[in-house]
Amino acid sequence: MEAVKEAVRKIKSLVIPHADEKDNGIVFEIKLNETDQRVEKWGLDPSLDFFEVTGNCNLGRPNSEGSNQSLMGSVTIRNIFNPKLDDLLSKIEYVRFLEAVKKPRNRTFKTSFFNSRKLSPVFTGGPGYEDLVPPMFVGRDCLKATITENLTRQRELTYGVMFEEIITRDENRRISENGLLLSPDGGISINGPPTTLSGTGIDHIATLQANITRDNTKLVNGAVVGEKNIFQVDQGLGIGNNFPLFNRHQLSLTSFIQLKQVEEGSDKPQPPVLVLHGRYGGCIGDLPSYDVFALGGPNSVRGYSMGELGAAKNILELGAEIRIPVKNTHVYAFAEHGNDLGSSKDVKGNPTGLYRKMGHGSSYGLGVKLGMVRAEYTVRHNRGTGALFLRFGERY
């Protein structure tokens, strides 16, 4: 008890809200800082839809004894009232800062082991079929080793290797080999699209990864202006079940165009900004269902849930947003479109066609930014209906 009281006295607390896209809930992460440089984080996630409360605990010791090394551990229990081993999500991360005399780039070596459990956006029903298709969960155990070169503060090159074990489970936590097959006559069978490459529900995959970010954005009186490009490659190495060989790549281009010259300085008004965004994703080779590109979602086409428009091997997303400053914040109008470029049928079992998704869709709407929160009214072209959303963070 004395130790607990001693610890409480040393604690400063900070409440940070996050958007939880997985559950459409809100996570309030409580960050606790101890004075002896250890870091602890407690978080509570009241996801009322799932009637679960998630708790997580992070322990870390950065810059351990001044040797440029860092070790972090994190354990999350999805339901603290009914804990199950399947629901334990953990992460162990070892970070070391490499010092090179000849090329003094800020280079970091990072090894991490982590697992995750996410709802698959592929095995969800299209309009009118939401309740017919039961949820499918994708569990991953990952061992990852990467090197990060910070070319500047916001320009980063990352490359590394990742080994993964992926298990797909149905809502009863049983290993699931196939999704549902919906017959036109109303029949349902379990011979639908395969969930894994091997067809057994368990996959092992080795991947080379590379990610480069070119960020030329700057702040003009608080408004982001400039250009940002991200390129990412996942190269399958042909190691694992069925020797998966693939090349999965994404290119994202975003321009923040200042529409009016303003005088720079504190207390000066923000300029109006036009944001143009394009994103292309493509894949050649063996592509399992859990790695296909999902169309629809807060970071894809707004207004739709994740994967509501389809799952495809090639996707193209286009977005435009115009931001008008108002007092200390801005209001904005946006339009977004996502398209599968006809590649939905190339996903094994064609889950997009099977679950009656369109394969493409658009949305537009209005919003206002309030601190870290965005309030948006979004109209979905495919449905013709609108809804109000609260989002956290930035879309672009």
Add this chain to the structure above:
Amino acid sequence: MAALQTLREWIGIQQFPPATQSKLLEILGKYKEEDVSSLTVLVMGKGGVGKSSTVNSVIGEKAAAVSTFQSEGLRPTLVSRTRSGFTLNIIDTPGLIEGGYVNDQAINIIKRFLLNMTIDVLLYVDRLDVYRVDDLDRQVVGAITDAFGKEIWKKSALVLTHAQFSPPDGLNYNHFVSKRSNALLKVIQTGAQLKKQDLQGFSIPVILVENSGRCHKNESDEKILPCGTSWIPNLFNKITEISFNGNKAIHVDKKLVEGPNPNERGKKLIPLMFAFQYLLVMKPLVRAIKSDVSRESKPAWELRDSGLASRRS
């Protein structure tokens, strides 16, 4: 699969009037001349258009179950009959439409049933007495094309049942048949996405059929159409023409049953793609970042701060 089946003598041919029998035997003689010992005919179409009735009429016996109101099962049926060393195989299939959708399950069952068979002729069956075509017809044709490839339509005929139907008032019978046929042939062309060079002057023949017991007969007791044609020999003649039309028969192998594997497409290009990404995307981006860094302009507040610092010192 046909080899495993015990060959049954084509007894039903004796049910036909002598005039029809002699014409059929003449046609069978053609196959003997060409040294062809078997013919496989696949009968497909929407449900309720008369596919099984046509099979029964052609064989001359009740080989396939027919009910006016009962929905078909999902199993295809192979009817095999032998005469004078020649074997005729006719494959009756379930309807491809169920509840307003193309029944993909039925198509997959048909394909698996046909594994290792060769299709010489496809009979696409529809009714003469239906006036309109709609998107569902196009989808059925599209599904058949997806299953067997565009080449199947070069070995196909359009069969119109209920040919004894009286056209609406004021319409000439031949004129109506022509309009109905052209509408369906256009559906086949658009549904299968056939272009002019795909067909190369080939046109899909149209065969009129009347399976009802009330079919009119001529003086030789043969079943005739309103235009006077004896339709069973005509059907066999058209099938024979298609069989010998020079286009290749469709062999249903494992690859065709399983369909093309999109994961295999372009797989050999992966090393090239990886090299392209490394040399032409990643490296230029790194170089662009370095030039951005060296060229980066400092924001105004930073300049002001440095000015203030120098002034203070």
